[in-house]
Structures are given as C-alpha cells and as structure tokens.
Amino acid sequence: MTDTSGIHVTETTATHPRGPAGSPPLLEVKGITKSFGHGRRRLTALDGVDVRLERGETLGLVGESGCGKSTLARVVLGLERPDSGTVRFNGTDPFTLKGKELLAWRRRVQMVFQDPFASLNARMSAADLIGEPWRTHRDIVPTAKDRERRVRELLSLVGLRESDAHRYPNEFSGGQRQRIGIARALALDPDLIVCDEPVSALDLSVQAQVLNVLSELRERLGVSYVFISHDLSVVKHVSDRVTVMYLGKVIEHGRTEDVFDRPLHPYTAALMSAAPTLDVSGRTRDEEIQLRGEIPSPFDIPSGCRFRTRCWKSEARCGDHAPLAVTREGAADTGPEAHEALCHFPLGIGTTGA
Numbered sequence: 001m002t003d004t005s006g007i008h009v010t011e012t013t014a015t016h017p018r019g020p021a022g023s024p025p026l027l028e029v030k031g032i033t034k035s036f037g038h039g040r041r042r043l044t045a046l047d048g049v050d051v052r053l054e055r056g057e058t059l060g061l062v063g064e065s066g067c068g069k070s071t072l073a074r075v076v077l078g079l080e081r082p083d084s085g086t087v088r089f090n091g092t093d094p095f096t097l098k099g100k101e102l103l104a105w106r107r108r109v110q111m112v113f114q115d116p117f118a119s120l121n122a123r124m125s126a127a128d129l130i131g132e133p134w135r136t137h138r139d140i141v142p143t144a145k146d147r148e149r150r151v152r153e154l155l156s157l158v159g160l161r162e163s164d165a166h167r168y169p170n171e172f173s174g175g176q177r178q179r180i181g182i183a184r185a186l187a188l189d190p191d192l193i194v195c196d197e198p199v200s201a202l203d204l205s206v207q208a209q210v211l212n213v214l215s216e217l218r219e220r221l222g223v224s225y226v227f228i229s230h231d232l233s234v235v236k237h238v239s240d241r242v243t244v245m246y247l248g249k250v251i252e253h254g255r256t257e258d259v260f261d262r263p264l265h266p267y268t269a270a271l272m273s274a275a276p277t278l279d280v281s282g283r284t285r286d287e288e289i290q291l292r293g294e295i296p297s298p299f300d301i302p303s304g305c306r307f308r309t310r311c312w313k314s315e316a317r318c319g320d321h322a323p324l325a326v327t328r329e330g331a332a333d334t335g336p337e338a339h340e341a342l343c344h345f346p347l348g349i350g351t352t353g354a
C-alpha cells in the first residue's frame, strides 16, 4: 500500500489472534488519573483515561505534545503508578503484583523508544544489547549456547544478518539500529510492545521498512502494540483502533477507519486536516482547519469542554459543563467496535442535547 506520503507499507491478511471468546482484553485501562506536582502547583496529566486493546491488535495514540501520551504509556508499562483508576493486563492489575509475579509480568510488556541512538549503549555489541534483558530474566535462555541461538533468531526476525551480532551501534544505519531496538524488545517474548514515536527519527523509506517489520512481527508472533506517533499517516497505516487525547483526556476513540473517515470531534478533524499527507473526508489541504490559539496551560484547563477555547463550533454551553460521550449513529457504543467522542457539537450528527 502506498499513500500520498510515499510510505509503502506491506498489507498483511492474517487474522489477529484474539483470546478465546469471553476472555478479557489484553489491556484494559479504566478511569486513570495521574497528576504531577510542580513546586506548589499540580497539573493533571491524565484525567479519567479509558483505553482498551485486544490481543494481537495495534492501538494508535495521538494528540499534540503534552496531552499525556507518554504518561499513559508509562502507566501501562508499570513505570508510573496512577493516582486512581485501574489497569488490567490479561485481567490482572499489575500494580498489585510482587516478587516473581511482578517479574513475570514485566516480561510481558516491553518498549521501543523514539530514538534508537539515545537508547542503545554505544559500547555494547548488537548481541549484548539484544540479550541485555536476559540478565534480569535469566531463566529464558539459561545457557550461552541458548543465548547465541536466540540472538540469531531475533536478528533474523527483524531482518538483520547473523553476522550483525558482533557489530556495534555506530556501524549500523538508523533503521538498522531501530531493528536492534525491536529485537531487544522481543527478547523477553512480550505480549505488548509500547512504541513511542518509533520511526519519527528515520527517513521516509526507512520508516516504511521498520513499520513493515513491526507489522510482520504482529502477524507472526501475535504481539500487540500501543503505537504513539505525531504522524497521522503512520498511525492510520498501523493501527486497528485510534485513541485521540487532548489535555489529559481521551476525546475520541474508535476503529481507525471510523475515526479517520468520519471523525466526530472537531479536534480530531483539525488534527487530521493539518496532517500534510492525508485527505480526510474529501477535504483538500486548502481546507485545512486552523485551530485558534495555543493549547491552554495544563495548570489552567478551561471549564466545561477543555477544547472549547480553540474550537470553531464552541457555544456558551461548552463552557458550562463537560460534554458527555456521544456515539456516531449506527456505531456500537460499547466494546471494541465503539466509536465515541466527548463533544457538545459532534461532527456529522446532531447535538447531544446535554
């Protein structure tokens, strides 16, 4: 598939290995709130965030800088404890785990970082970098022979050669380094990989190769992704579902085609119209929606609908109270197929009457 950005991404046809009927989603985040102190002031980075990810699927997470994407990722990875709300991974709350159970859970969730240069130690060979997580999780590959074999397998999985095992990061291109980052994330055989801007530091053609590696791994291994990116064309290609965040809140979520083809929230429509390579709902670039003003300070979140200060549809009621969730007509309002937005005046449907 090639889109107007020139990114060519291989389409795969395999079905995603959902769990048995009735089994819990791989990841279910409910009502997560997280605030941080800044001197005497506090800001709410996440405000009642719900996210759900089925096994073998990719969830795209989008929103402008500071909306809380990385904080949410850190909560999902167990690196940041939420103030309230629940995280369930395979039905279990990881924040209740201790000792061996906690260690076993940590294996299941891994991370691919934005900048492969920054996250790889330049003095370690590719084999050492890929195998580093085994120092903590020794039982996975107990012998040196197992480790060598597994490194070879992982290099092959990400499209590198066996001989690359003994090379150092400065001997690889940016795309190859990101492949090493992915192999390292795979070393513990995770169920979920959180990818935070994994291709934004790479050239366009290399981006496509790395995205193809991620997509092939999903089909071959059944791994799921939370995929954070500012680049909506990339998110559109890789995601089954999209969650749009604004100032710490999820303001729209749904299946990728629903959110991209028929955005409900004016903010989503504006984000998409500003993406240089996307043609959203027949709009051309000349019709780009210009958002008013800057994102408000997270210390001073507008009353009512937090997007109202920048929204061209806003009316008095938007400041009076927070909008309720609205569902596009004909779309499910619960479960994995739901398409919902938080808006008093959603696009394409009547007002909420709220």
Ligand SMILES: Nc1ncnc2c1ncn2[C@@H]1O[C@H](COP(=O)(O)OP(=O)(O)OP(=O)(O)O)[C@@H](O)[C@H]1O
Pocket (backbone or CB within 6 Å): 036, 037, 038, 043, 044, 045, 063, 064, 065, 066, 067, 068, 069, 070, 071, 072, 298
């Ligand atoms: N450890 C921290 N201490 C204090 N404030 C924090 C901390 N981590 C995040 N924040 C604040 O929380 C808000 C959300 O930040 P976060 O990094 O999650 O946003 P983001 O959407 O990932 O942004 P970006 O796209 O720039 O990475 C921001 O206002 C940020 O300054």
